[in-house]
Amino acid sequence: MSEEKKPNNFIEDIIEDDLNNGLSKDKLRFRFPPEPNGYLHIGHASAICLNFGLGEKFNKPVNLRFDDTNPAKEEAKYVDAIKKDVQWLGYKWDNLCFASDYFQELYDWAIHLIKEGKAYVDSQSSEEMAAQKGTPTEPGVDGPYRDRSVEENLALFEGMKNGDFGEGEHILRAKIDMKSNNMLMRDPIMYRVVNRDHHRTGDTWKIYPMYDWTHGESDYLEQISHSFCTLEFKPHRELYDWFLDQIVDTDKVRPKQREFARRNISHTVTSKRKLQKLVEQNIVTGWDDPRMTTISGLRRRGYTAASIKNFADSIGIGKRDNLVDMNHLEFHLRDDLNKIADRVMCVLDPIKLVITNYPEDQVEILQAENSQEDESRGFRKVPFSREIYIEREDYREEANKKFFRLKNGKEVRLKNAYIIKGEGCIKDADGNITEIHATYDPDSRSGSGSEASMRKIKGTLHWVSAAQALPVEVRLYDRLFTVPSPDTDKEKDFMEFVNPDSLEVITAMAEPAMKNLSIGQTVQFQRMGYFCVDPDTTDDKLVFNRTVTLRDTWAKVDA
RNA sequence: UGUCCCAUGGUGUAAUGGUAACACUCCGGUUUUUGGUACCGUCAUUCAAGGUUCGAGUCCUUGUGGGACAACCA
Numbered sequence: 001m002s003e004e005k006k007p008n009n010f011i012e013d014i015i016e017d018d019l020n021n022g023l024s025k026d027k028l029r030f031r032f033p034p035e036p037n038g039y040l041h042i043g044h045a046s047a048i049c050l051n052f053g054l055g056e057k058f059n060k061p062v063n064l065r066f067d068d069t070n071p072a073k074e075e076a077k078y079v080d081a082i083k084k085d086v087q088w089l090g091y092k093w094d095n096l097c098f099a100s101d102y103f104q105e106l107y108d109w110a111i112h113l114i115k116e117g118k119a120y121v122d123s124q125s126s127e128e129m130a131a132q133k134g135t136p137t138e139p140g141v142d143g144p145y146r147d148r149s150v151e152e153n154l155a156l157f158e159g160m161k162n163g164d165f166g167e168g169e170h171i172l173r174a175k176i177d178m179k180s181n182n183m184l185m186r187d188p189i190m191y192r193v194v195n196r197d198h199h200r201t202g203d204t205w206k207i208y209p210m211y212d213w214t215h216g217e218s219d220y221l222e223q224i225s226h227s228f229c230t231l232e233f234k235p236h237r238e239l240y241d242w243f244l245d246q247i248v249d250t251d252k253v254r255p256k257q258r259e260f261a262r263r264n265i266s267h268t269v270t271s272k273r274k275l276q277k278l279v280e281q282n283i284v285t286g287w288d289d290p291r292m293t294t295i296s297g298l299r300r301r302g303y304t305a306a307s308i309k310n311f312a313d314s315i316g317i318g319k320r321d322n323l324v325d326m327n328h329l330e331f332h333l334r335d336d337l338n339k340i341a342d343r344v345m346c347v348l349d350p351i352k353l354v355i356t357n358y359p360e361d362q363v364e365i366l367q368a369e370n371s372q373e374d375e376s377r378g379f380r381k382v383p384f385s386r387e388i389y390i391e392r393e394d395y396r397e398e399a400n401k402k403f404f405r406l407k408n409g410k411e412v413r414l415k416n417a418y419i420i421k422g423e424g425c426i427k428d429a430d431g432n433i434t435e436i437h438a439t440y441d442p443d444s445r446s447g448s449g450s451e452a453s454m455r456k457i458k459g460t461l462h463w464v465s466a467a468q469a470l471p472v473e474v475r476l477y478d479r480l481f482t483v484p485s486p487d488t489d490k491e492k493d494f495m496e497f498v499n500p501d502s503l504e505v506i507t508a509m510a511e512p513a514m515k516n517l518s519i520g521q522t523v524q525f526q527r528m529g530y531f532c533v534d535p536d537t538t539d540d541k542l543v544f545n546r547t548v549t550l551r552d553t554w555a556k557v558d559a
Numbered sequence: 560u561g562u563c564c565c566a567u568g569g570u571g572u573a574a575u576g577g578u579a580a581c582a583c584u585c586c587g588g589u590u591u592u593u594g595g596u597a598c599c600g601u602c603a604u605u606c607a608a609g610g611u612u613c614g615a616g617u618c619c620u621u622g623u624g625g626g627a628c629a630a631c632c633a
Contacts, residue, residue: 007572007574007575007581008575013575034633035633037632069632070632070633073633126630130629130630133629135561135629136561136562137560137561137562137629138561139561140629167631181561181562181563182562186629189630189631191631192631193631210632210633211632211633212633231564231626232626232628233627233633234563234627234628235564235628236628259564261565263571266570314571314572314583315582316571317572319564319565320566321626323570323571324583325569325584328570328571328583328584331583331584338595343595372593373597405594413592414592415593416592417592419592446592453592457592458594460591460593461593462593524593524595526593526595529595550594550595550596551595551596552594553594553595554594556594557594
């Protein structure tokens with residue numbers, strides 16, 4: 001066995017460089033820092049796999065930290081949902097942390113900055129401050145409160161903390177450089193007054209720290225060695241470092257922020273705000289609608305954690321803009337499901353087929369394997385009789401030789417059963433086929449070992465015995481958007497690209513053994529795709545989600 | 560009329576100055592009681608122009624194209 005070494009990505013290069021430059025390996029520590037203001041999506045999954053993957057690669061701890069500094073948007077239910085999603089992906093965090101745990105420390109450090117003359121209370125309106133801030137191409141100017149005395153700043157900040165002021169009256173700003181090329185360095189806001197209860201600290205605090213003031217200091221408090229975030233935070237790095245400079249102790253690990261490109265997946269949106277709009281406008285039934293690319297939606301759809309991890313791993317990590325084709329994700333999904341899903345028969349678009357030379361009241365119990373490749377997965381019993389259902393599209397009165405399925409005068413094999421020959425069909429007044437007639441070769445039973453059963457027949461169909469068929473609801477999903485990149489159009493809003501046919505609900509005919517499936521279980525409907533049992537299932541009705549179709553080369557030939 | 564980031568097949572990544580590699584997709588083929596799976600094969604001289612070098616996808620310069628930055632959001 002040759003030990004094929006997977007090449008490093010640039011993130012791993014950064015870490016190994018640091019290790020080579022004197023960072024002790026036992027100081028390595030990472031974190032995944034979501035804001036609990038919504039559900040995690042496939043984009044977060046990439047970040048989770050990156051950070052926790054690093055933890056696994058270097059065998060070092062990873063914290064799950066909630067960046068909960070804005071009580072106006074955050075809720076405890078999101079904390080629970082995020083924890084569930086991370087666990088479902090198969091990762092274990094070292095410490096469960098909250099930025100809100102550091103409010104006191106952050107406050108004390110802010111006092112320190114005020115005393116150093118590096119922070120001040122500004123009492124202007126946000127409009128006035130915005131006007132002074134300049135633009136990316138024009139420098140800002142100093143505001144009138146910039147040179148308040150330390151005593152006055154201390155008193156005002158204390159008042160803010162005590163709830164003496166309303167929202168918007170005063171804020172605390174870092175005193176850096178209003179002329180900096182970097183807008184974020186133009187005296188960024190550190191604290192604002194928010195009169196809202198926090199999901200963890202209740203009404204203890206009237207002031208809340210901003211992201212920039214919180215993030216690096218939280219990394220430092222947790223002694224995170226490497227703090228990875230997406231590219232749009234690149235301009236924040238200078239501020240991250242400036243804030244760290246104010247408080248860092250040289251004996252401790254100084255966290256390093258580095259940025260990677262977020263992953264964009266075709267035919268979907270990966271933005272909490274946009275996903276929320278789909279929920280609000282009832283385009284989908286909720287955050288866990290199987291069409292949603294939230295982790296909870298993918299889970300309900302039947303995606304496996306392994307498929308998501310393998311996907312994240314295979315697309316790697318980079319710094320350039322990207323649009324990863326959904327095919328990549330579906331490849332890894334099929335790859336995993338192919339290994340773990342038992343095979344069954346279910347007819348999605350049933351039409352009755354009568355085997356005219358089969359005894360009227362006879363029912364045979366046939367054996368069907370659960371896996372073509374792996375006999376150890378066992379067998380199940382499938383009833384066979386004179387009247388069965390097959391897929392409507394599997395029969396044509398006449399067809400060219402590329403059509404391997406049932407046609408008049410030609411033979412096909414019924415999976416795990418007999419070889420039949422098309423004899424004709426019955427049509428209604430409009431010419432629609434209502435019933436197909438066929439004859440069977442009694443010596444051709446699958447597994448009988450007879451010469452007839454061994455015959456090479458090009459086509460094999462799945463089927464279900466009509467009398468024993470189990471009607472089930474099947475939800476067929478298609479892409480949520482009709483274009484690969486719905487949210488990059490300059491003129492049109494992404495909502496204009498919503499696919500109106502992303503859901504089709506049908507009643508299908510399943511083999512009776514399927515009534516024993518449990519919620520969440522995935523099976524392969526042979527020749528049709530992978531399907532999982534939805535939680536909407538009741539004692540009376542089984543509900544399936546189509547997780548993904550099989551690859552279908554016939555669809556291309558036929559088109 | 561600023562600062563910063565990015566540029567390798569249709570897609571995503573690799574090549575760490577020395578033969579452009581891997582996966583997906585597409586197309587073609589072999590096997591198959593799933594038109595599935597598995598297996599095999601075809602598909603790029605690296606945005607452009609200069610420069611450094613024995614040698615450049617990689618380093619330098621200048622273009623070109625794309626992106627980020629002006630929330631009391633994260």
